[in-house]
Amino acid sequence: MPAYSARRPLAVLLALAALVAVSPAHVARAAPGKGPDSVADVASRVMDAVVNISTAQTVSSQRGVPVPQLPPGSPFEDFFDEFFKRRQGDDDQNRSRRVSSLGSGFVITPDGLIVTNNHVIADADEIYANFNDGTKLKAELIGRDPKTDLALLKVTPAKPLTAVKFGNSDVLRVGDWVMAIGNPFGLGGTLTVGVVSARNRDINSGPYDNFIQTDAAINRGNSGGPLFNMEGEVVGINTAIISPSGGSIGIGFSVPANTAQPIIAQLEQFKEVRRGWIGVRIQPVTEDLAESLGIGKARGALVGVITENSPAARAGLKAGDVIVTFDGKDVKEVRDLTRVVADTMVDREVDVVVIRNGKEETLRLKVARMPEEDKPDTDQPKPTDAQKVQPKRLLGMDLSPMSEDLRKRFRIKTEITGAVITNVDRGTPADDKGLKAGQVIVQVGQEATTSPADVEKQLGELRKQGKKSALLLVSDGEGQQQFVTLPLN
The missing domain is CATH 2.40.10.120 (Thrombin, subunit H)
Structure with missing residues (x-):
């Protein structure tokens, strides 16, 4: 997690640091009621374990001084x-x-x-x-x-060291008291207390964000320090703050112990992390997508692309499936699935519950190890040019059959087939959803499409069924796919 990274979407600065004290007045405001009388007994047990x-x-x-540019033959040149x-x-x-x-x-x-x-x-x-x-x-x-x-x-000590144990971060509640010991600004060992302000925070620092938020101050130099519960167990590793200046404003974040423990165990055993992988690209289920898919309220993770010969492909998952349970754990949003799959042991078989065509189905899947790099594209035969016809105007877009000319123009890979978007009218729902020329409609209503005529026919069928919107699967030239819904009126 690099400091002050430009990829953070937060308007304020994410400074890397750890937990330090807040004033008694601040603590009282954050958690009304009497706090712990003293944490001295707990501190005495764990202080020597913090380094x-x-x-x-x-x-x-x-460093360097720019050399002045002199005209050739200048008396100062030599x-x-x-x-x-x-x-x-x-x-x-x-x-x-x-x-x-x-x-x-x-x-x-x-x-x-x-x-x-x-x-x-x-x-x-x-x-x-x-x-x-x-x-x-x-x-x-x-x-x-x-x-x-x-x-x-x-490290290799001359005698056994004082060590601390991890606690169960899942039982933390908002308002629970926590304690930290760290090295703010290089001052040396410093103990502070605060409360848990929130859980399961996503600060867009990585794909597995699940931070504990605390109202206690976090400052530079405390990164990597422990967040303790009142029993002296480590429930978090202090990592980041939100701050406009680099100093604490009382919004700090810690990696939960239950997230850290399997990572630490793998680092000890393998010297690396071996994450689970099933080979799907997913996207959030919005309210309009939920309506189009007929699943009721928005929940789960929508499968967009399935990697060839992946665990998901072998288990029978399909684009358009909504994963709602993985290995017995509910998937309420995309982040839930990302974390639970990554935490699953490689080669373990699990049950995956999906909603397909409005009905729940359970599939059996064997988790593989996440590849280090994306698999190279496989060469496939090029399709013949589609018959040249005038673009069809549908849903505020111009759609053309796939052709070799359009593949070259928009750099569309040979394995991608469908109706090519060649124009999107401004101010239309298609424009609002971010559709643009060069993308390819590959499915309408979860049925494959190969031409604008197919799109027109499938839209007509949806209207006959009384549907108010159409669910489209759209691909860019590189094969990155996403589902979008557009109103049919």
């Missing part, structure tokens, strides 16, 4: 050439420099396993763990997972 993580990295210096050659030699000697950074972490085994954030140790040449008693030990990177911003380190 300061320091790193060192060699980077290239960007002088400046000699001067800047000497200056360049000096810069080469000082080209590299050492930079350091600070973060937090915590010991989970007496023999020296330490959890922290990936962004704390990313690109570091050297990593050290600094303990409360002044001990400084060099740490080895066991493994890391950028998608959840977690990393596992190992």
Whole structure:
């Protein structure tokens, strides 16, 4: 989770840090009623398990003086050439420099396993763990997972270390008291308290966002520090804040312990994360999509594309299926399916409940390992050019048969067939839904279409059935597909 990433859609800055104290007045406002009398007993048990993580990295210096552009034959040409050659030699000697950074972490085994954030140790040449008693030990990177911003380190202590255990983050409730120990601004071990403000937060930092939100302050240098419950169990790993300035405004986020534990276990065992994969591309089910699919209220994850020879394909999933349950867990939205599939053990067989044509069906599926890279496209024979005819005007769009000329013009892959959108009228529902020239309508009402005539016929059938909107499956030239609904009137 890189700091200040431009891909964050939040209007304010996401600064990477961890939990620190809020004033008593702030705590009272956030959680009316009396707080804990003291956390001293709990703190005394866990304080020595929290460490300061320091790193060192060699980077290239960007210093340099631009060479002035002189006309050929200038009397100053030789002088400046000699001067800047000497200056360049000096810069080469000082080209590299050492930079350091600070973060937090915590010991989970007496023999020296330490959890922290990936962004704390990313690109570091050297990593050290600094303990409360002044001990400084060099740490080895066991493994890391950028998608959840977690990393596992190992030190070799002379004697067993104080370690802490993970708790059950699923039982946390909004308003529960939590405690953090970290290293804000490099000040050293600091303990703070606050309450849980919200759960299951998505801050668009990655595909598996499921953060605990706390009203306690989080500041720089506390990244990777633990969030404790009042029993001294780690229920979160502090990771990010929302802030316009980089300092805390009382909105901080922690990776839940129940998300972190399987990741840490895999890093310890494999030195990498092996996530589950079923081979589908999914999209949210909106209210209008739910109506078109006949599933009642909006819920689940809508299957758009199924990867060839994937677990989903072998299990019989189809484009247009709505996955509502996976391995006994309800899928209320797309993020639920993304997380539960990723957390499922590779080669495990699970039941998948889908809604197809308005009815529930249960399919059996064997989860595979998520591929490291996208599979290469397979070559397929090119279709013959469609008969050249005038575009059909349907639903505020011009639709043309697929042709070799249109494939070249819009860079449409050979395996994609359907009716090509060549124009979208401004201000129409199609325009509002983001449809544009170069996309291809491949299904109407969950039936395959190969031409504008097919689209026209299928729209007519939907009108006869009394449908108010049409469900279209639309592909771009690269094969990325999505469902959209357009009104039929």
